[in-house]
Amino acid sequence: MKWLGRSPGDRRAPEPGSYEQSGAWTVDRAIRALTTGCAAHQRPVPAVGAVVLGPETVALRLTTPDENPAPGWTVEEHGRTWRASLRWLQTAAVDDRLPEPFPLLVSLGMTDDGRLLLNLAEAAGMISLEGDTELARGLARSWARRLATSPWAAAIRVIRVGFEPDPDFTGLDVARLIEVAATLDGPEPGAVLLFAGQPLGRDLHQVDRLLGEPARRWSVVAVDAAEATWRFVVGVDGTVDTGLLDEHVRLRP
Incomplete structure (x- = not known):
């Protein structure tokens, strides 16, 4: 796939079974790990237009290319995509005190790469x-x-x-x-x-x-x-x- 162009306190992993629950937990943890890493390195959180939750990784589709990813993330497509493994996210540091950077993420459906979520805030x-x-x-x-x-x-x-x-x-x-x-x-x-x-x-x-x-x-x-x-x-x-x-x-x- 190519990119063109309510209680927040409980962060425990969900019980096995619900794809929606486990998917939401994984996406939430990925975003928090991203925010925590960016804060630790005193850099802004990148603008993200979409998130793709795959079977082994989470990919962020950036609206503006950035070739200097936060710790734990690798860069692809000349900075247009950042990717992190689900295994790393299980133990990645997260700071729940930091504000949510993408509160308007919504799930659209499935692609060959995984579940696609869009950031509605990026539509001007x-x-x-x-x-x-x-x-x-x-x-x-x-x-x-x-x-x-x-x-x-x-x-x-x-x-x-x-x-x-x-x-x-x-x-x-x-x-x-x-x-x-x-x-x-x-x-x-x-x-x-x-x-x-x-x-x-x-x-x-x-x-x-x-x-x-x-x-x-x-x-x-x-x-x-x-x-x-x-x-x-x-x-x-x-x-x-x-x-x-x-x-x-x-x-x-």
Whole structure:
């Protein structure tokens, strides 16, 4: 594969069995090991657009090439990829006091190299899920549930707009974004907004305003958005054309 272009306190390894649990734990540990190594060497954490969890390694796809990896990581593709072995991550030093660098990681699906997670924060604008509408909305619902419960997103608010009630979603559900407009400028670090359809009218005005903030605290995902920075096309066969990879991604059930 080639890259183009909520209780955080419990860090114990999960019991064997659940792929989702063990995968989330491994990704969380990889990110914390990365952050700890960068802090120890007084260097910034690199900007990461995607994470690939393979059977033996975790790979970081950097948005800006960097050929000086943190300890425990090897560099590939002229600095575009950093890789660490799962064996090393089991015993790597981690400092849980450091802030999460990638709170907006979401799982997209499987590639030939492993499970692919995208960092929504790297989209400097709206993200559109299109193609098969029901599958696209299902993907948005899955992202909302994961962001509301994943160990690396504990400080992030997740707001869904226009979705049917979902008992597995622990974030905030509203019919229109304008219903919570008064809370959007609070002191919180931001949120992810997920729309079941294209934002319109006053909702679109709010989205444009939030995405225009210099601090880029907000990420917005919408089904069939008219204008978007990233477009992910979900096919009826359950594959996704990201426009960022040279292969399609297979959605996980």
